[in-house]
Amino acid sequence: MDWGWIVDNRDLILELLIEHIWLSAIPVVIGLAVALVLGVLAHTYRWAYPPLLVVVGVLYTIPSLALFIVLPVVLGTQILNPLNILIALTIYSGALLVRTVVDGLDAVPPAVRKAAEGLGYKRLTRIVTVELPIAIPVIVAGLRVVTVANISMVSVGALIGIGGLGELFTSGFQIRFVTEIIVGLVLSLLLAVTADLLLVFLQRKTTPWDRLGATA
Amino acid sequence: MIEFESVSKRFPDGTVAVDDVSLVAPQGKLTVLVGPSGCGKTTSLAMVNRLVDVTSGRILVDGKDVSQTDRVELRRGIGYVIQHSGLFPHRTVLDNVTTVPRLLGWDKKKTRERAYELIEMVGLSTEQAGRYPAQLSGGQQQRVGVARALASDPPVMLMDEPFSAVDPVVRSSLQDEFLRLQDQVGKTILFVTHDIDEAIKLGDKVAVFAEGGHLAQIDSPGDLLAAPADGFVASFVGRDRGYRRLQFLPSDGVGVRSAPTARIGDRALDGWTLAVDGDDRPLGWLAPGADSVTQDRLEPLGSTFTKTDSLRAALEAVLVSPAGLAVRLDDDGCVDGVVDHATLAEHHQASSETAHSGQESR
Amino acid sequence: MIGDVWAYLTAAGSWQGSNGFAVRIFEHLQYVAGALLVAFLIAFPLGLLIGHTNKGVTVAVNAVNASRSLPSLGLLTLVVLVSGLGRAPVLVALTVLAIPPILNATYAGVRGVDKGAVNAARGMGMTELQVLWQVELPVALPLVWSGIRSATLQTVATATIAAYVALGGLGRYVIDGFAVREFDEMLAGAALVSLLAIVLDLVLALATRVSVSPGLREPRKQRRTSPLKRLAPGNQSTATAAG
Numbered sequence: 165m166d167w168g169w170i171v172d173n174r175d176l177i178l179e180l181l182i183e184h185i186w187l188s189a190i191p192v193v194i195g196l197a198v199a200l201v202l203g204v205l206a207h208t209y210r211w212a213y214p215p216l217l218v219v220v221g222v223l224y225t226i227p228s229l230a231l232f233i234v235l236p237v238v239l240g241t242q243i244l245n246p247l248n249i250l251i252a253l254t255i256y257s258g259a260l261l262v263r264t265v266v267d268g269l270d271a272v273p274p275a276v277r278k279a280a281e282g283l284g285y286k287r288l289t290r291i292v293t294v295e296l297p298i299a300i301p302v303i304v305a306g307l308r309v310v311t312v313a314n315i316s317m318v319s320v321g322a323l324i325g326i327g328g329l330g331e332l333f334t335s336g337f338q339i340r341f342v343t344e345i346i347v348g349l350v351l352s353l354l355l356a357v358t359a360d361l362l363l364v365f366l367q368r369k370t371t372p373w374d375r376l377g378a379t380a
Numbered sequence: 381m382i383e384f385e386s387v388s389k390r391f392p393d394g395t396v397a398v399d400d401v402s403l404v405a406p407q408g409k410l411t412v413l414v415g416p417s418g419c420g421k422t423t424s425l426a427m428v429n430r431l432v433d434v435t436s437g438r439i440l441v442d443g444k445d446v447s448q449t450d451r452v453e454l455r456r457g458i459g460y461v462i463q464h465s466g467l468f469p470h471r472t473v474l475d476n477v478t479t480v481p482r483l484l485g486w487d488k489k490k491t492r493e494r495a496y497e498l499i500e501m502v503g504l505s506t507e508q509a510g511r512y513p514a515q516l517s518g519g520q521q522q523r524v525g526v527a528r529a530l531a532s533d534p535p536v537m538l539m540d541e542p543f544s545a546v547d548p549v550v551r552s553s554l555q556d557e558f559l560r561l562q563d564q565v566g567k568t569i570l571f572v573t574h575d576i577d578e579a580i581k582l583g584d585k586v587a588v589f590a591e592g593g594h595l596a597q598i599d600s601p602g603d604l605l606a607a608p609a610d611g612f613v614a615s616f617v618g619r620d621r622g623y624r625r626l627q628f629l630p631s632d633g634v635g636v637r638s639a640p641t642a643r644i645g646d647r648a649l650d651g652w653t654l655a656v657d658g659d660d661r662p663l664g665w666l667a668p669g670a671d672s673v674t675q676d677r678l679e680p681l682g683s684t685f686t687k688t689d690s691l692r693a694a695l696e697a698v699l700v701s702p703a704g705l706a707v708r709l710d711d712d713g714c715v716d717g718v719v720d721h722a723t724l725a726e727h728h729q730a731s732s733e734t735a736h737s738g739q740e741s742r
Numbered sequence: 743m744i745g746d747v748w749a750y751l752t753a754a755g756s757w758q759g760s761n762g763f764a765v766r767i768f769e770h771l772q773y774v775a776g777a778l779l780v781a782f783l784i785a786f787p788l789g790l791l792i793g794h795t796n797k798g799v800t801v802a803v804n805a806v807n808a809s810r811s812l813p814s815l816g817l818l819t820l821v822v823l824v825s826g827l828g829r830a831p832v833l834v835a836l837t838v839l840a841i842p843p844i845l846n847a848t849y850a851g852v853r854g855v856d857k858g859a860v861n862a863a864r865g866m867g868m869t870e871l872q873v874l875w876q877v878e879l880p881v882a883l884p885l886v887w888s889g890i891r892s893a894t895l896q897t898v899a900t901a902t903i904a905a906y907v908a909l910g911g912l913g914r915y916v917i918d919g920f921a922v923r924e925f926d927e928m929l930a931g932a933a934l935v936s937l938l939a940i941v942l943d944l945v946l947a948l949a950t951r952v953s954v955s956p957g958l959r960e961p962r963k964q965r966r967t968s969p970l971k972r973l974a975p976g977n978q979s980t981a982t983a984a985g
Binding site: 429431452453454455456457458460462463464465466467468469470471472479480483512513514515525528529538 | 856858859860861862863864865866867868869872877880881883954955956957958
């Protein structure tokens with residue numbers, strides 16, 4: 165373990181870390197937005213859910229590396245364009261989260277839904293202001309899984325040139341330098357733990373009524 | 381027969397769930413354990429098939445100490461029905477029912493035949509034998525649960541709040557059918573419930589448990605209602621126990637007098653007239669002051685009672701009758717007399733006094 | 743681009759030889775099958791035990807969470823650097839990574855079995871082993887299968903990445919193709935591994951359908967309850983947990 169190297173290269177490490185954070189965070193945020201829209205639609209128009217699930221299932225089945233490569237062909241971009249990774253990860257996150265959003269909405273007690281309807285809520289308002297907040301614990305549980313998965317998958321991008329902390333793995337492997345790899349692993353782990361804690365904190369803040377929280 | 385001899389259960393954390401309970405659940409009878417939450421009734425039941433082990437004392441099933449019998453063997457010889465049925469969701473109704481016989485290695489064909497019989501006996505159709513629990517209603521699932529417990533024809537059955545998880549209407553019909561079933565099979569049953577009305581309706585003997593796990597009283601339902609052992613039992617038994625007790629007192633012996641009957645078209649009598657048809661079957665009451673008996677002036681009968689009905693049925697008939705007279709019918713449904721409230725009350729008073737002096741001389 | 747790739751994929755020559763598609767697909771399948779088999783043999787009994795006895799849950803949960811947080815590329819490169827180039831350490835890594843999803847799904851599945859049914863089974867006189875085998879396992883099966891599917895997809899993906907640390911399989915096309923900027927080759931590899939993943943998933947989905955009792959399927963058709971009962975709270979069917 166070469167501590168000296170770490171000190172000397174802290175700028176590079178920091179740069180890669182920040183790149184990694186961007187590459188993980190953006191797909192999750194956009195993926196969530198897309199999943200919320202699609203999820204609400206699928207929950208409301210139930211007939212659309214099964215076909216959506218099939219599409220989502222296929223997307224999720226494709227290995228990440230493969231998706232990074234196949235996507236450019238579909239989108240018409242260059243294979244080595246970093247945008248591919250962002251889009252691919254967004255698709256992954258969205259695919260996983262759609263299922264979670266629908267599950268979360270399904271878990272809202274029917275009594276609540278009926279009461280809201282009876283009180284005079286319009287459908288969309290009801291879904292957004294009543295059902296979604298109640299679905300938060302389920303959705304956050306899914307978010308936690310997706311976020312951690314994303315953080316892992318960003319590294320894979322290093323195999324085709326852009327991968328945040330993943331570059332420490334490829335670089336370290338090429339020059340047989342274990343320290344680099346360990347730094348990458350530790351930072352990935354810390355990032356994952358931090359993100360997870362952040363999400364739990366956000367969940368607590370946004371659902372003060374749910375002391376018993378929906379943790380696995 | 382099931383016997384508890386000074387049975388106690390103390391859990392590792394110190395809670396005493398069952399405190400020195402001794403009772404006998406007679407052969408072929410339905411004994412109900414009833415009480416509020418935490419009174420030890422469920423734990424007591426669980427000690428019979430050793431889902432929980434006794435801390436002190438003994439439990440004997442048909443004379444054998446349960447702690448001396450191999451647990452698994454013991455359980456295969458005792459029918460067990462629980463709340464929410466606990467049916468195996470991955471097995472069909474038929475496969476659920478044949479569970480214990482299969483565990484015992486019975487002949488497959490015989491087992492299936494018996495299973496079909498039982499399924500019908502509990503009020504389901506044979507075509508439902510191939511369904512899965514998820515396809516049945518709560519009430520139907522409970523019936524399958526009972527059939528499953530009866531499959532190996534065990535002499536003894538344990539039932540833990542079997543009807544509590546269904547709605548009142550379904551519960552009532554399940555109870556009625558269960559009583560009918562018990563008439564046919566005559567098992568020794570230990571039945572747990574928190575509902576005193578259910579206990580009184582179903583039990584040949586009712587054992588009331590109090591918080592802390594001790595047995596407050598064990599008696600027949602009628603005696604329980606007549607003479608609760610202490611304040612706790614009295615309040616647990618609930619309001620109207622005097623009235624409810626009447627269902628355990630017979631009505632024959634009450635002095636009925638002949639009914640003021642008349643046919644349609646006849647002259648009305650002074651006072652209330654009971655209109656009857658050609659066969660002396662009652663049609664309704666005619667208020668005083670009318671000339672003749674016509675259909676349109678009749679008021680509804682309310683309810684009637686027969687010689688074999690309880691005093692409660694007779695009192696009910698008096699209370700709802702517009703004339704203040706209860707109409708008694710014979711086996712063919714023909715009017716055989718009326719009785720008023722005062723006569724009923726006198727009869728009840730007299731029989732209470734006899735019972736009371738009878739008790740004192742014991 | 744697509745036209746070129748199609749030509750590449752369908753050319754007979756591409757399928758033959760030691761770097762042909764046939765060989766690589768087979769290699770990939772071998773890695774995946776091997777890793778899954780061993781992982782299953784370890785994780786399944788362990789999961790059954792943890793689920794049935796309810797002991798060791800915290801340890802299992804933490805182990806599962808930890809493994810999810812570690813980037814597979816990092817693990818693979820570390821393993822190879824530490825134990826030298828060669829297939830064995832990589833295969834071990836693949837196996838270890840496949841354990842958590844199967845373990846998780848198995849114990850969650852067993853724990854999720856209706857406690858009433860388990861209690862009734864015990865009360866009726868089943869031995870502990872019979873309870874596990876005849877009641878808990880069949881009811882947990884849907885979840886167990888979802889764990890296997892999850893592990894399969896993960897292993898296919900990781901095996902692809904493992905080509906970077908000198909494993910064979912379909913990842914070779916991606917890694918080697920990238921090295922010489924041969925995009926057709928990369929794309930061919932990506933397309934093939936995607937297809938492989940989809941086919942495997944479908945096979946497992948079929949296996950699930952065939953082996954799971956119809957009584958466990960949702961939604962519940964042919965329910966004979968009154969419509970009013972169906973509207974009562976708590977009577978709606980819950981969403982399936984199986985992936």
